[in-house]
Amino acid sequence: MRSVTVKTSPEQFDCEDNKLGFGKTNNMTEGPCDIGSEGSITYICDSKQWKLTQDNCVLKVIKDLESKAQALVVGEIPEFMANLSLAAEQNNANITQSAATVQTIVDILFKIADLSKNIPINKPVMESFLKTVDIIVSDNSSNTWKDLNNKNNTMSGNTSSVKLLQAIENISDRLSTVNFTLTQSSIQLNRVKIQNSFNAISQLPNSTTQIMIPNVPESTFITLIVFTKLDNVLPTRNTSNNDSRTSENSINGDVVVVKVDKTISNISFTFDITNTSLKNPQCVFWNFSLDRWDSNGCKVKLSGNETVTCECDHTTSFSILMSPFAIDNLALAYITYIGVAISIASLILCLIIEAIVWKSIRRNDTSYMRHVSVVNIAVSLLIANICFIIGAAIADQEQPTSVGRCSPVVFFMHFFYLAVFFWMFISALLLLYLTVMVFSQMTRAKMMVIAFTVGYCAPLLIAVITVASTAGPQHYVSKENACWLNWFESKALLAFVIPALTIVAFNLVVLIVVVCKMIRRGVGAQSDESNTLVVIARCLVILAPIFGITWGFGIGTMVSRNFGIHVVFAILNSLQGFFVLVFGTLTDKKVTESLAGNFSIKNLTSSRTRSTSAGTLSNRLGFLQRTQRRNVFNTSDPSTATSSNHFSASDT
Template sequence: DVLLTVGVLTINDARESWDFLNTNDTRNSPATNSTSAESVSSLLLQSLETITTRLTSDSFNIETPSILLNKTTFENTFNADFNSSVEINITEPDGGNQSITVLTFESMDNVLPARDEANSSVNVINGRVVLVQSNSSISNISFTFDITNNSLGNPQCVFWNFSLFDGLGGWDDEGCTLVSDDTETVTCNCNHLTSFSILMSPNSPDSEALEIITYVGVGISMASLVICLIIEAVIWRKIRRNNTSYLRHVSIVNIAVSLLIANIWFIIGAAISDAEKKNPPACSAATFFIHFFYLALFFWMLASALLLLYRAVSVFDGGLSKTSMLAIGFCLGYGTPLIIATITIAVTAPQGTYIRETGVCWLNWDPSRALLAFVIPALLIVAINFVILLVVMHKMLTRTVARDAAQAGERHVLVVIARSLAVLTPFFGLTWSLGVGTLVSPDDRGIHISFAFFNSLQVQI
């Protein structure tokens, strides 16, 4: 009856309820005044471990639709295949007559969260959960797990540690090592007994070519941006012919500065992610500044496009003053990204879903969808800029010939701005469309390399 009841509690239809309970346990644990917290899923597993220590000494086998309970007595070595999904092998027993109790769960992954010591949000329990107990000391046991989802990689051999996260429990790899990994099975070796399984995560293309393209491209980009800023500093006093020319160069400088600082934080974030010891607070800080300055790049592009539109549809010698347009530009270019980046970290960080721990420090995708706080504004700005370009081209083609030299100069500046936007807008649009593609097809190495190439060469032209 116990096995049947537990089997009902672990069916697929119960997964949503267990997710709610596990999330609620995680969120509420820091607020308690006690030295430890309790997790319902962890308590269920612990109660089953307790039951296995109080069974009769006879050998038996009980099979239910969701759970297989087997107790076997052996003397020398032990090897058995349970439910055609987990193979257990003991080659160095303690000696004498020994017994081993094995509980193999078909769907315990619906109950236990996939959190590990790093509290990563990308891991998945990708094999059966198996509980093993013995009446003797066993320090060398091997498990061969059948993989549930072949599209996942990066296997970790883990056991359920009831003491992690102040008693909430989590998956721990201490004492367990990966022996082999192929397309169908993963073999682990552990030096203790408890509840075991394997954690896996989406494959992230990790190739030397991808790394070289990224870092060489970022280096070229940063060098080009520094040259751009030096040129702007040299010619700064000569650009005050009219307000439009001045504001265009203000936009260029801020686009270059934003991209340069974003690239610097990108390198810092990559160094933090590659470090042996993880530092989530530092990774979160790097992600915040990368998010903010990349958004600032796009919003300054929008400010440049709006300046182009305003000057194209208004009377050349009237309208807003230079000070007013500067104030609007800086509020749009830095104020809006600051609001978006701050709201994103404020909403997702308390739940631990702000950053992801695969690759460089960057906004999380699953489950918080924090990355949308960058992708949506960026692609929306690209679309708006395309519309503005079409409107401006129509206005300039239908406008009468300039009546004096001032208007001719103004018209020339507008042509330069339009030409720059016509190049930058599709370039950035293509780059971050490929970024979305890496989410849709995370295993496609070609998309990752293309995105790394275009992303690392985002240089002001």
């Protein structure tokens, strides 16, 4: 057998390197680490060059210590920690620029903290531990931590930053019962016995963080660690984006770890604000169970231009989160409050008008049921808006929101906002019934029973079930400085979103069906084309706000942070009461004619020429009756013109 040797020309490849060899686009290869490091570097062929995609090189001295840590026993911890801190100090520059080396050191520290959970940790061991931490969290390592956290975000399990914080907390629990103080360039530790009360101020450069415990039930030891550079390390995800590994908020102060041997129910922190351009402070602690910052049990007591004071009812790792979107939030708040005020005034005026004209519109079943729906929509929305104002006042006073004070307000808001939607649903059912079931007739009493059962019993049932299923674990109310249904822990907000959007979708379908029916019947009756378009346009203008189509913009606010979408949603939804007044009441010709008639009668009765005015009044009423008849749009066939089922644009 004859062998054939095939020579490959470098011209057939896209990437070429003396060490990495040849490759085509998207091919991957591994290369060696620099001298003094172990591991490998992964490259990918891109744009005719080998580009680094992953650096797994770890300094050899740290890799050797990692191997020793696997078989480490408790008695060897002091010597091992001294060697680790010395190696970190001697290789400071290389460590802070190597993500793989930093990650390896974090794994070692986590191992040491776990191994020492059954023994007391003395001052030398803790000093070596904090020296190592001080090096890997310095400003020189900030870019390394960004790369490391991005890498960890694509993997399962805790990030290295969270493991580091966990290691710090774990080893702090095991400190020996003696007083001592340790200070590094960005870390200060105080281990002290306290009694009655406690007050301490950070002595680190550019830090005056103050910690106060006003009432210590009995003599006990406290461990207090202040970090000025841990914001370079820790992620900023919080309750506003539970599933995200990034956040628009920033850690805007020191991070303080507090460990007390006894239960403390009241502790106060005063943090320096690092970046004064950020606003909206949140007092938070790192919740390892939820893997994010959490505000439960902490609230902002005072907030100034340079400091924020927090009060908490427990001890752990604390800091403050602040947002760059204060101006936008303030603008939305003004839009909402002004809109709600206009809405409340409009709803009160709407109910007054309905009371004035009630006798004149109740003679016809169609008109009667439509106005019953309008009145109940107005009442429900008015009560819901009042509850909204009360909830906003509570949220402004208590941050995070008080579950006890907010829960009743949230329940009534949930119930009455749902009632608004269900009465819109009743309006849609009435419109569909009158349009499709032309030859069928339901008694007024039966329609009223169905309307009130659906309008109030259904939302009450949903609201009660929501409370019963979420109130136990304290996940009924949102903890995001607002009195509203919880989202992140219990998804209670779905009990509002799902029914509301379902009704909006149903009303859209009803609107389409009704418009199609009107077009066909308008053509069948040989109506003037322009008149048909006017009737359709009038129905659209009236039905769209009443049926809550504008709430569909809420979907945009859930999937996008675009400020314009939030502004449109705030304007449309805060002005629902104004829409009810205009499109539910004032556009009804029967209402305007009744109002005109009432005012005309009052003017005529006060006139000195009453005898001569009687004929004029008779003429006016006759003219109004003729005008009303001209505006009637018969939904039945011409042959059934005598039927009692009439549907006018004013009855929609």
